[in-house]
Amino acid sequence: MSAVRALVLTGYGLNCDYETDYSLRLAGADSHLVHINELIEGERSGRGQKLHDYHILVFGGGFSWGDDHGAGVLFASKIKYNMGEALDRFISEGKLILGICNGFQCLVNIGLLPGFDGDYRARRIALTYNDSGNFIDAWVRLRVNPDSPCVFTGGIDYLDLPVRHGEGKFYALQEDVGRLFSANQVVMQYADGNGALAEGRWPLNPNGSLHDIAGVCDPTGRIFGLMPHPEAYNHWSNHPDWILERERLARQGKTPDSHEGRGIVLFRNAVRYIKEKMKQGVIS
16 A cells, blocks of 8 residues: 655744654654645646645644734735645545644635535635734643544544644634534534633633634545644643653553654544545545
C-alpha cells in the first residue's frame, strides 16, 4: 500500500508548521512542509508540488501575513484566487483538510466551512476578536460530539489542548448555528474540568464563542477546523499537569503506556481513514 502523504503549508508568518509536520509523522504519515508559493507554482506550471499528489492538506496555525486585514483573510484570498479549482478537485476526490487556529480562520474565509449543501465557496462563519480584547495563551478542556461525522475526532470524548489566539470567537447567524448543531457539524465545545459546557464563562470559554463552539466540520466530516492546537500536545510533557500525572502513576507503581500526547489522536485518525479508503480503492 502506498504511503499516506500529508502536505503542511508554510510561509508568510505561519509558525506551527514544524510541530504539525512532526505530529503527522508520529501518526504514520509521509508529511511534507511546502511553501504556499511553491504549491501555487506547481499548480500553475504542472511541475513540482501539486495538491493532487497528497491525501491530507493542513492549514496550520500562526499569524499569516501578520493578521493584517484580519486573521486568515490574506491567507484565504491568496489560496482561493490561485488554487480554488485545485481545492475543489481535492475535496471531490474524498481527501482530508484540517485547519488549526489561523488555518481554521483561513478555512472559514475561503468558505470551505461550513460547506452547507456542498457549497465550499460561501462565507457564512466568522472567527472574530476575543471578547476580552486580548490575545490568550492557555489550556482549555474540550467536549467532543460523539455523533459528529468528523473523521479526525473518532474515539475522543474529552480533550485538553492549548489555545493561542486573539481572534477566536466563533460567530454565525443563529439559523446557521442551529443548522450546524442539527447536522452534528459542531465537533468541539469549550467545557469545564468535569466536561460540562462552559456556557460562555471566561476563561473556560477563552474568546466568547457562541454556544462555546471550538471546532466544526463540513457535512462529510472530511474538512475540520478548530481553534485549539492538537499539534502542540504531541508529547505528554506538553501538558501543564504532566508532572502530577507522572507522580500519580509512580505512587501506583506504574509508568505511562506512552509518552505521546493526546493531540496526536486526531492525526492518527486521519491517517487511518486514508489508509482504509486506499485499501477500498476509493482513494489512490
